[in-house]
Amino acid sequence: MCGITARIGDDDSLEDLLVSLKNLEYRGYDSAGIAVQNGTGIEIDKCEGEVSELQAELATKDHDGPIGIGHTRWSTHGPPTDANAHPHTGCKGRVVAVHNGIIENYTTLREGLQARGHEFTSDTDTEVIPHLVEERLDAGFEAEAAFRDAIAELDGSYAIAMIIDGDPAVYATRNGSPLVVGVGDDANYLASDVPAFLEFTDRVVYLEDDDVAVITADDYRVTDTKGDAVSRPVETVEWDSEDAEKGGYDHYMLKEIHEQPVALRQTIHGRIEGEDVVLEEFPPGTFTDIDRVHFVACGTSYHAGMYGEWLLSKWGIDASTFIASEYAAYPAPVDEGTLVIGVTQSGETADTLEALESARKRGARTLALTNVIGSTAARTCDDALFIRAGPEIGVAATKTFSSQVATLVLLGERLVRDMTAEPTDECRQRLDALESLPEHIETVIEDSRAAAISERWLGDDGHFFIGRGNAYPVALEGALKFKEITYEHAEGFAAGELKHGPLALVTEETPVFAIGTGQYPKRLESNVREIQTRGAPVIAVAPRTATDLADTADEALSVPATHPDLVAILANVQLQLIAYHAADEMERSIDKPRNLAKSVTVE
Missing domain, CATH: 3.60.20.10 (Aminohydrolase, N-terminal nucleophile (Ntn) domain)
Incomplete structure (x- = not known):
């Protein structure tokens, strides 16, 4: 490192x-x-x-x-x-x-x-x-x-x-x-x-x-x-x-948050034609012999893998996500019908490389989903798919998470078409929404109230992030960004788990960020009321159409309404801005947070 x-x-x-x-x-x-x-x-x-x-x-x-x-x-x-x-x-x-x-x-x-x-x-x-x-x-x-x-x-x-x-x-x-x-x-x-x-x-x-x-x-x-x-x-x-330069921004992290629309356009470019997904590396039929998918990753990439697991599972594909270090130590059963996808920004993450090698030796097919052409993962896996986000210098990953998830949506579409069924109307709607994602992120960045909210709701006892479905990995990612660069305690939870332990930590000094996607609205609103009953403020991060959630919460950060499978990507941008502005207010070393390095090349 x-x-x-x-x-x-x-x-x-x-x-x-x-x-x-x-x-x-x-x-x-x-x-x-x-x-x-x-x-x-x-x-x-x-x-x-x-x-x-x-x-x-x-x-x-x-x-x-x-x-x-x-x-x-x-x-x-x-x-x-x-x-x-x-x-x-x-x-x-x-x-x-x-x-x-x-x-x-x-x-x-x-x-x-x-x-x-x-x-x-x-x-x-x-x-x-x-x-x-x-x-x-x-x-x-x-x-x-x-x-x-x-x-x-x-x-x-x-x-x-x-x-x-x-x-x-x-x-x-x-x-x-x-x-x-x-x-x-x-x-x-x-x-x-x-x-x-x-x-x-x-x-x-x-x-x-x-x-x-x-x-x-x-x-x-x-x-x-x-x-x-x-x-x-x-x-x-x-x-x-x-x-690889700051380009007038105070920090690389802020620059890279603002670069997400460009990065996503690069990610998507040439890969959607009408209602079809065109991945040059994986023509139709590439994955017809695959029965299940394992994602192995660390940190932010692990959260992207969880997002990919949620998508594939929803679409009827047997998918699981593993922390790479644990997968290498306690490997899950694989065979020739298993596709093991290593999600790694650098392509050099030691634990992920070890997990991929373990899977390959046991007969699985391996695929590197990475940002770096020529990286070890890209060269040693059976296949590679590049997220095309451009260089990311800030230690706290931002644009690479968005590009990883977008790439997983595209790869997921290829997998579902090869493994289960022909594209549906929902697939077409999702691809249309994916093509609009760069413009939607531009809107989030331009209209965000994250600076004011982060200053007002900086907690003394910690910061919690909750979500359901694909908002759960984004809750984990939001908490990770916050703790990485503010050095303040932050935790992400599945919203349904609140009453099974985490609610004991909630006080008036623990702001809770509730991420809504338009799915499971009543359940999330119920979680918000549980939190407020304990005196904690709730900041909703949800599409503009989720008016009931916004009205229930103490504050709201809105994102454009889009396909529910993609809303959480937009919510994540708001959480990146929350973490950034909180850290800036606290005068933290944002691009070089203590004890952390960008590419973890040792175990």
Whole structure:
């Protein structure tokens, strides 16, 4: 969950490295560091804190050089301190490495190195890597051979970039953590994610597990663990570099909330023709041999999977959703008639990848529903379907949730047509509503009263979110967004479960957000009255046509009336705005909430 970057050219690399680190800060912001090779040695600067603090330190120094690596950290082994910040070196400072992931056998490796006279200066697992390489260089190994031999000793997940004093190359490898090469005109790049170098080049090479890359100023080559050349295609990324910038907004999260209409148009574009769903990857008949569907996911993607489960179940398809870490630990029965869909924004979520691999080994068909072409999930699953939301930098997912759900609606339509029946009038109405969703979200954003309501109803004892049907996963998602960026207690519940325990938590200081879709109106109104009887204020989030619910609640946030299967997507936008404005009022670090990182690439 850290960010790695590297740059190698004929001119100074420092400024590009710092730009790349800033672009990667959503992956970790406990500490940051760079190492630059300048022909007379390797200069290292690192510190606890954000990249801006590293920049301030470097402003007083003259560290230039054509070859450099950088790192922004989200702590796993060792607290965020100057000493634990990357890059790390061996005893002689000749070998410098940065790392994302977890070296599971680092204790054994460290003890062995210490017994052979190596001295360590940090608490991290990463530090064993440069010591192992240094030991081999001292034994007479060439640089690349030393790197290969050292990584052969590592167990766990990792992405590694390394430079050696006097050597004109960056050495890199990955196993379970992402790395991508950026192919430029005047320099070449390496990073954990494409946005790091997107303003310098849009030509990329996605490395696969066990690839070893040697990158120089004017070339790169990729080999396997045996040293045999492997071919990895150069792809052109369609994202614009401006997509990864704030563009005048105070926070990436607010920008990405406002980008949802554009993201959804990209998601839907070319995939609906009249009353039919056209998925290029999945022509009619693709899923005729599927009997059941499992969704595996984490966090926001798990809530999108729950939404997909609700849709498929309603349409007569056997569907279940599983938290990916639990699915891997306690796998549900699968066979060749099971389609396991991994919902993952990044395509690199470690628990989701493990769950997909577990299902694949047991005979299931796997499908990655992701935002990132070339991601591990997209490459290792049997099939992939891309949500096409564009880059999302804010740690709290917003536009990717909307695009995930919209994509699941489209995929669900394909599944139901292949597995159960021909399209009905309701299917046609739903697709019409899906095509109108971008305009409806624009209306929500333009007319929202979320800023005023979040300020008025900020609770002291917590914030609850309730819903029925497809509003239940949105209630969970609304609570997750709120707790992620406000650091205040928030919980989502199925509305019918209130009287089975959660009602004991309701006080006058616990605002409750009741999400209505136009379905089950009387039951939800009854839940609202139960809450109000205990003195808690209720804010209804519902279509404008749900006047009875709005009149019953203390406040109302309205959304356009649309197909009931899609109303909850609009309600979710209101809840995103509630969380954002509450966090802004409380002066929280919205784009970089404490203890969290964007892409969870370790278990």
